[in-house]
Every structure is written in C-alpha cells, then in structure tokens.
Amino acid sequence: MASGSAARKPASEPLVVLEEFLPYRLNVLAGLTSSALAQIYAERFGLSIPAWRVIVTLGQYECRTARDMAPDGVMHKSTVSRAVSALEKRGLVKRRPNLDDRREEWLALTPEGRAIYEAVAPEALAVGERLLSVLTPQEQKTLSALIDKLTRQARMLAPQDAEGEEA
Amino acid sequence: MASGSAARKPASEPLVVLEEFLPYRLNVLAGLTSSALAQIYAERFGLSIPAWRVIVTLGQYECRTARDMAPDGVMHKSTVSRAVSALEKRGLVKRRPNLDDRREEWLALTPEGRAIYEAVAPEALAVGERLLSVLTPQEQKTLSALIDKLTRQARMLAPQDAEGEEA
DNA sequence: TGTTATTAGTTGCAGTAGCAACGAACGGAA
DNA sequence: TTCCGTTCGTTGCTACTGCAACTAATAACA
Numbered sequence: 001m002a003s004g005s006a007a008r009k010p011a012s013e014p015l016v017v018l019e020e021f022l023p024y025r026l027n028v029l030a031g032l033t034s035s036a037l038a039q040i041y042a043e044r045f046g047l048s049i050p051a052w053r054v055i056v057t058l059g060q061y062e063c064r065t066a067r068d069m070a071p072d073g074v075m076h077k078s079t080v081s082r083a084v085s086a087l088e089k090r091g092l093v094k095r096r097p098n099l100d101d102r103r104e105e106w107l108a109l110t111p112e113g114r115a116i117y118e119a120v121a122p123e124a125l126a127v128g129e130r131l132l133s134v135l136t137p138q139e140q141k142t143l144s145a146l147i148d149k150l151t152r153q154a155r156m157l158a159p160q161d162a163e164g165e166e167a
Numbered sequence: 168m169a170s171g172s173a174a175r176k177p178a179s180e181p182l183v184v185l186e187e188f189l190p191y192r193l194n195v196l197a198g199l200t201s202s203a204l205a206q207i208y209a210e211r212f213g214l215s216i217p218a219w220r221v222i223v224t225l226g227q228y229e230c231r232t233a234r235d236m237a238p239d240g241v242m243h244k245s246t247v248s249r250a251v252s253a254l255e256k257r258g259l260v261k262r263r264p265n266l267d268d269r270r271e272e273w274l275a276l277t278p279e280g281r282a283i284y285e286a287v288a289p290e291a292l293a294v295g296e297r298l299l300s301v302l303t304p305q306e307q308k309t310l311s312a313l314i315d316k317l318t319r320q321a322r323m324l325a326p327q328d329a330e331g332e333e334a
Numbered sequence: 335t336g337t338t339a340t341t342a343g344t345t346g347c348a349g350t351a352g353c354a355a356c357g358a359a360c361g362g363a364a
Numbered sequence: 365t366t367c368c369g370t371t372c373g374t375t376g377c378t379a380c381t382g383c384a385a386c387t388a389a390t391a392a393c394a
Contacts, residue, residue, distance in 0.1 A: 014227040015288035018220065022295050023200040025314050028241050030197035032321035033190040039325075048380080053185065060181040066343060074195050076382055081344055103342040103389045121182035127324065128189050134320045139313060146302065146310050147192050153301045154199035157294065158206075215350080233373060243352055248374055270359045270372040 033131060040123050045116055050075055050083035052120070054093070058109045059117040064098065065107045072155070092116060200298060207290050212283055217242055217250035219287070221260065225276045226284035231265065232274050239322070259283060 018024050034049070041047040047055065057069055065084050066077045084107060087093040092113035096106040109117060132140055185191050201216070208214040214222065224236055232251050233244045251274060254260040259280035263273040276284060299307055 015285065016223050016292055017227060018223050021223075021291075022299060023197075023204050023291075024220075025311075025318070026193070026197040026200055028239075029314055029318045029321060030190075030193040031241070032318065032325045033193055036321060036324040037190055050380095053191075056183050056185050056188075060184060064342090067341080072195075074198070077343065078345080078383080079381070081342095082380085085344090101342085101390070105343085118182065124188075124190075125183055130324060131317060131320055132189060134316050135313065142309060143189075143313050143317075146306060146313070147196055149301050149306075150298060150310075151192070151196045151199065153298055154196060154203060157203040157297060158199045217350095231372095234371085244373065245352070245354095245375080246350090248372095249350085252374090268360070268372085272373085 033127075036127050036131070037124060040127065041120050045120055047116075047120070048083065048086075050079045051087055052124075054080065054083050054087060054107075055109070055113065055117050056121065056124075058093065058107060059114065059121060062106075062108050064104050066104075087113070200294075203294050203298070204291060207294065208287050212287055214283075214287070215250065215253075217246045218254055219291075221247065221250050221254060221274075222276070222280065222284050223288065223291075225260065225274060226281065226288060229273075229275050231271050233271075254280070 037052075038049070041049075041052045053075065054065075054069060057063065061068075063069070066080045069075065069080045070077060084093060084095075088095060091110055094108055094110050094113075096108070098104050098106050135143065204219075205216070208216075208219045220242065221232075221236060224230065230236070233247045236242065236247045237244060251260060251262075255262060258277055261275055261277050261280075263275070265271050265273050302310065
C-alpha cells in the first residue's frame with residue numbers, strides 16, 4: 001500500500017548510492033563540461049570531439065597521428081584515423097609521408113586549420129577558466145594533484161589502455 | 168630540415184596545452200574509470216552503462232523511469248527508455264502502470280533483477296574503493312567537495328541540461 | 335638472408351547515442 | 365466542456381564509437 005510514497009523511499013539496504021559513487025559523479029561532471037565545450041567547437045566550428053583534440057594537438061606540436069595523438073590510449077586509433085580524414089577533407093590538416101618510416105605520416109595544420117585553431121582555442125580556454133573560477137588557486141592546485149593521482153590509479157585498474165563510454 | 172625533431176617540439180605559441188586542460192583531463196579520468204567498471208557490469212553481467220544505472224537506481228529506491236532516472240539530465244530519456252525495455256525483455260525489471268498518472272509507469276526490479284543487483288553492486292563498489300584507495304580520507308573529502316562545486320558550475324555553463332559525449 | 339613478431343593506420347560491421355518528431359495523458363483557463 | 369500548453373515515454377533516423385580484421389611497413393633474431 002501507500003504506493004505513491006514508496007517511489008523515493010530507499011530500499012531496505014541500498015548497497016550503492018549512485019549520487020555518492022565516484023565514477024558516476026566523475027562521469028556526470030565530465031559530461032557536463034563536455035557539453036559546455038561542445039557548444040563552442042561543435043555548434044560554431046563543426047568540430048567533433050576527436051577533431052577538436054586533433055586540432056589542439058597539432059596546434060600545440062607538429063606531430064604525427066594516431067599513436068602520437070593518443071599516446072595513452074585516450075582515443076582509439078580508428079577514432080583518430082577518421083577524425084584526421086575528415087579534417088583533411090575539409091582542408092584543415094595536411095598529410096606528408098614520413099620517408100624514414102613509411103607506415104606513418106606527418107600531420108600538420110594548414111593555414112586554414114591554424115586559423116580555426118586560433119579562433120577556437122581561446123574560447124575553449126575561456127570555458128575552462130569559467131569552470132575553474134569557482135575554485136581558489138589553492139583548490140585548483142589540489143584538484144590537479146588529485147586528478148593526477150586518480151588517473152594513474154585508474155590506468156592501472158582499466159583493462160590495459162582503452163577508454164571511452166561513460167558510467 | 169631536421170624534420171624528425173620537429174615532431175614533439177611545441178609550436179611558437181601553444182594556446183592550449185591539452186594535458187593541462189581541465190575538461191580534457193576530467194574526460195580522460197572519467198573514461199578510464201568507466202572502462203574499469205565496464206569490465207564488471209558489461210563483460211560479466213551483460214549490462215550497458217545505462218542499464219547499470221537503472222539497476223542501481225532501482226536497487227536504491229523503487230522509483231519510476233525516465234524523469235526520475237535522469238532527474239538532472241544525466242541520461243537522455245530515450246536512453247533510459249531503451250535501457251528499461253532491454254531490462255524488461257531480460258526479465259530483470261517489471262513495469263506497473265501508475266493509475267494516478269497513466270503517462271508514466273512504475274518500475275521495479277524483479278527477483279532476478281535484484282539478484283543481479285546484489286551481485287554487481289559490491290563489485291562495482293570495490294572498484295570505486297580501489298580507485299579511491301590512493302587518496303587519504305581527507306583527500307577524498309576534499310575531492311568530493313571540489314567535484315560538487317565544479318558540477319554545480321558546469322551545470323550553469325552547459326546548454327540547459329544535456330550531457331554525453333566527451334572532450 | 336629469411337622468418338616471425340610488432341607497429342601504423344584503414345575500414346567493415348554492429349551496437350549505441352542523441353535528436354527530433356510523435357502519441358498519449360495531464361493541467362489550467364475560459 | 366473545450367482548447368492549449370506541458371510532460372512522460374517511445375521510436376525512426378542518422379551519426380558516431382569501438383572492435384576486430386586487414387594491409388603495409390618495420391624490427392628483431394637466427
């Protein structure tokens with residue numbers, strides 16, 4: 001009886017309280033920040049998340065694809081491959097064969113690609129700063145250290161590399 | 168010239184350093200923890216992430232679907248709908264019409280569903296604890312508070328609700 | 335040298351996500 | 365009651381993701 005009030009009443013022994021479960025909370029937070037960022041690079045520049053990462057990486061260095069783009073297994077190599085293809089098709093990235101090792105190819109931003117980079121990057125940074133603005137500088141340092149610790153540990157617990165999905 | 172050494176050399180003015188960019192790091196961490204968790208509920212129990220969330224929520228309360236399952240826009244309602252359908256088909260969740268409002272339906276775990284819940288939950292918790300084991304209790308408290316702060320802020324910056332994707 | 339293992343990158347396939355449109359049911363106001 | 369706006373939930377469509385299999389090139393070793 002009293003069917004209505006049973007809805008939110010906890011069951012006898014809730015083994016996991018989702019709202020307190022760290023992986024869940026991390027995923028919610030990561031998803032929200034992604035949404036905030038996606039507004040910028042997706043809606044306004046037509047970039048997917050992998051494409052955005054490629055652009056930023058190439059804006060930072062001038063490196064080669066796949067393994068360099070996902071050195072820690074953050075992106076799957078097929079993901080990188082497709083992102084690069086798309087960017088090349090749009091004329092934002094250029095491939096150049098590596099004569100020393102013809103399995104791989106050097107990637108670099110074209111002038112158009114760099115223009116986009118220089119337009120997106122500051123806005124993305126601004127979002128990051130707006131996010132962090134609720135933390136004191138000290139808290140930001142602490143957070144950074146905690147994330148590093150957890151990431152190291154998570155890397156040990158995860159299959160071997162792999163990433164993606166949510167939880 | 169010296170083409171090889173240019174690969175990792177930073178460009179003149181790297182506007183964004185991906186490895187230091189908070190949204191990126193959050194996503195990497197969240198992805199890694201998801202992978203660790205997925206090993207359990209996906210490979211061993213055949214549950215998708217949304218299904219896992221539904222199971223846990225129903226193990227915690229005895230609530231109704233969709234809006235209750237995603238009160239903060241963490242999951243899209245279509246995602247919840249499909250997860251529930253799949254779980255119902257497997258006999259892990261049962262629907263019961265809500266006579267007070269026939270738009271919605273009450274959901275509850277079946278005995279089989281609860282059995283799975285009681286098998287998965289402790290293992291998932293263990294993964295969470297193993298993750299947190301690299302932090303002191305004090306650090307865990309701090310982290311929790313920081314995540315809360317950031318989540319609140321991110322919720323303000325994100326479109327309106329929405330979630331998903333990565334970055 | 336030849337043989338085998340490893341690595342960079344691509345692509346077919348299948349599963350899954352979100353969006354948007356839809357139907358059904360409710361609530362409020364005239 | 366009727367009409368309009370809102371909400372719960374489902375479903376078609378499309379796009380994306382990861383996996384696994386594959387090619388091509390290199391490395392390691394006998």
